[in-house]
Amino acid sequence: MSEPWYAPVVGRDMAIDLGTANTLVYVRGRGVVLNEPSVVAMNVRTGALLAVGIEAKRMIGRTPGYIQAIRPLKDGVINDFDVCEKMIRHFVAKVHQRRFAKPRMVICVPSGVTGVEQRAVQDAAENAGARRPVDIIEEPMAAAIGAGLPVHEPAGNMIVDIGGGTTEVAVISLGGIVASESIRIAGDELDEAIIAYVKREYSLALGERTAEEIKIALGSAYPLEEELYAEIRGRDLISGLPKTVVVSTEEIRSAIEEPVAAIVDSVKVTLDKTPPELAADIMGRGIVLTGGGAMLHGLPERLHAETGMPIAVAENPLFSVAIGSGLCLENRKVLKGVLSSSGDG
Numbered sequence: 001m002s003e004p005w006y007a008p009v010v011g012r013d014m015a016i017d018l019g020t021a022n023t024l025v026y027v028r029g030r031g032v033v034l035n036e037p038s039v040v041a042m043n044v045r046t047g048a049l050l051a052v053g054i055e056a057k058r059m060i061g062r063t064p065g066y067i068q069a070i071r072p073l074k075d076g077v078i079n080d081f082d083v084c085e086k087m088i089r090h091f092v093a094k095v096h097q098r099r100f101a102k103p104r105m106v107i108c109v110p111s112g113v114t115g116v117e118q119r120a121v122q123d124a125a126e127n128a129g130a131r132r133p134v135d136i137i138e139e140p141m142a143a144a145i146g147a148g149l150p151v152h153e154p155a156g157n158m159i160v161d162i163g164g165g166t167t168e169v170a171v172i173s174l175g176g177i178v179a180s181e182s183i184r185i186a187g188d189e190l191d192e193a194i195i196a197y198v199k200r201e202y203s204l205a206l207g208e209r210t211a212e213e214i215k216i217a218l219g220s221a222y223p224l225e226e227e228l229y230a231e232i233r234g235r236d237l238i239s240g241l242p243k244t245v246v247v248s249t250e251e252i253r254s255a256i257e258e259p260v261a262a263i264v265d266s267v268k269v270t271l272d273k274t275p276p277e278l279a280a281d282i283m284g285r286g287i288v289l290t291g292g293g294a295m296l297h298g299l300p301e302r303l304h305a306e307t308g309m310p311i312a313v314a315e316n317p318l319f320s321v322a323i324g325s326g327l328c329l330e331n332r333k334v335l336k337g338v339l340s341s342s343g344d345g
Helices: 054-058 081-095 115-127 139-146 187-202 208-218 249-255 257-273 276-285 299-307 320-330 332-338
Strands: 014-018 022-027 031-037 040-043 048-052 067-070 104-109 131-138 157-162 167-173 176-183 229-236 242-248 287-290 311-313
Touching: 014 081, 014 320, 022 081, 022 320, 031 054, 031 081, 031 320, 040 054, 040 081, 048 054, 048 081, 081 115, 104 115, 104 139, 104 320, 115 131, 131 139, 131 320, 139 157, 139 167, 139 176, 139 287, 139 320, 139 332, 157 257, 157 276, 167 257, 167 276, 176 257, 187 208, 187 229, 187 242, 187 249, 187 257, 208 229, 208 242, 208 249, 242 249, 249 257, 257 299, 287 299, 299 311, 320 332
Parallel strands: 014 104, 104 131, 157 287, 287 311
Antiparallel strands: 014 022, 022 031, 040 048, 040 067, 157 167, 167 176, 229 242
């Protein structure tokens, strides 16, 4: 059967990694062309869209009352449908100047989503101008393909994708997920843990963006060779005035210990569910980490210490899911088995 969509306009079809923290867009033949925060700034009085992506993220915690910086995805699923649709429409328009283009789309979803949540993603994409049917790929599968793992071989490949809202752990063999675990604990929970710790220990109120910066600079999952110190600024909860305190990497490590331990446990649970033959493969091949959370200092060492498995971080952890879903566009016939679409197609 011929597939008429395959040839008409080169570089029209796209894959979208619709993440809680960032949205990435891959266009066929061009690679990843957009990487922006999943944030939308709205005027709540008029309902007007003020900014999307990087510009909107700059506004978080800095807007007057009538302007709201909204993150339309929470824990990997759509939290605000209308705003999410506007955001997808904006990103599609940014990538495609031609208004008449109705691109074929592949969209990533966490492996633990319900049918209703998956349908919401497909509807948002269709309403934003995607051609039907919208193909869906599970994030760990996309991450594994993007990280260059041989997913179609009859051998165990283990992927741990730590994003903003979800951590996806999966063992993949013969193009299918054999064992998996999806938990709604990831980068956002690390930020929240830092905010709670600084509030409790120093009576200091931090904003989301500051917490994220502290996580990137000082966050670690395993003792470092040299512990670091840094100043952090926030608002004193007692006096209400701005205040600066000095914190160490050791303190931040203890602050984020609970969510980090939950991520490590999800890896152990998945290994426990893995058939022995595949577990032996993983012992030889190792576990691959992708997603923004893979860049947390000391995480590979911590996972190695707790599981005994070799751990590797993907070459481009932030882009793995987008690249993997993009490769499904490029080699659609080869990778058709890993996609599921709405309706027949």
